Amino acid sequence: MGALNGSKILIGREDGGSRLQIAVYKQGKRIYVNVPTMTPVANCVSRLNLNNHIGHCEIIVDPAGQMYIRNLKPQNVTFVDGMCIAEKQIFPYSNVCLGEYQYPLDLNSVLTQAEMLAAKIDRQIASQGGGMNPGGMNNGKAGNGGQSAKETVDIRHLEQMYQYYEDEKAAIMKKKKNLTLVASITPIFTIGGSVLAIGAEKFGIQGDAKSITIVFMGLAIVVMLISFWLRFTDKSDQQLKELTETFQHNYNCPKCGRFLGMQPYFLVKQMKKCPGCGREFRG
Numbered sequence: 001m002g003a004l005n006g007s008k009i010l011i012g013r014e015d016g017g018s019r020l021q022i023a024v025y026k027q028g029k030r031i032y033v034n035v036p037t038m039t040p041v042a043n044c045v046s047r048l049n050l051n052n053h054i055g056h057c058e059i060i061v062d063p064a065g066q067m068y069i070r071n072l073k074p075q076n077v078t079f080v081d082g083m084c085i086a087e088k089q090i091f092p093y094s095n096v097c098l099g100e101y102q103y104p105l106d107l108n109s110v111l112t113q114a115e116m117l118a119a120k121i122d123r124q125i126a127s128q129g130g131g132m133n134p135g136g137m138n139n140g141k142a143g144n145g146g147q148s149a150k151e152t153v154d155i156r157h158l159e160q161m162y163q164y165y166e167d168e169k170a171a172i173m174k175k176k177k178n179l180t181l182v183a184s185i186t187p188i189f190t191i192g193g194s195v196l197a198i199g200a201e202k203f204g205i206q207g208d209a210k211s212i213t214i215v216f217m218g219l220a221i222v223v224m225l226i227s228f229w230l231r232f233t234d235k236s237d238q239q240l241k242e243l244t245e246t247f248q249h250n251y252n253c254p255k256c257g258r259f260l261g262m263q264p265y266f267l268v269k270q271m272k273k274c275p276g277c278g279r280e281f282r283g
């Protein structure tokens, strides 16, 4: 657990979505990520607001590696081993639930992800050579030319990150496709109604033709309204945008922070070295 020592993990539900989000704070730096979960995070889990440092709870890891969980809002509840707590020491095997409906937190996967982020912060600090360089992004370019190129950089964690991005993207696209499907039902009712009405008239069925048309038109309007409402309240464009941003924020060279492109892990591996800092990839 080394990398997490002396850090803080803020935990909550992502803004505008229902995934679990964590932010790791260490030595004045912050990285956040969405943690893959089996089910959407329940509404009783408070949202994470990165700018205002608000979340459901936080885990504090002291320099010796002891972990404490703290409930962050009086309106929240956080449970440890079935007990409602304000602050309590926890262990990797502790049973943590969030909110009044006791959403079970996958502590193991939270700690695994958080440790990866903490290690990334460590690498960022190390590559900045003591952190005295202002402006962050492009340093490491000057000064450590030839010899650092021999250093390799471990990119194995990017494989899982890319997979997660692909899975989430597929889920959002599927939702969008279903919305289009609902919208495409409307003309079936409208046309179907007209065809039946014309048919009824042709075969001399009196009176009913009009009522059939009206029923079908009515159905068409109902479906249209439902589909309009679904599209109106649909957040998938926003979710896709956020997903992509988070991905671009995290899918980068652990050494120099250069974004490695919207390409699968195996293609990144084929690049053999980082186009930014020239370090060889180990994956």
Ligand SMILES: [Zn+2]
Pocket: 253, 254, 255, 256, 257, 258, 274, 275, 276, 277, 278, 279
């Ligand atoms: Zn690099």
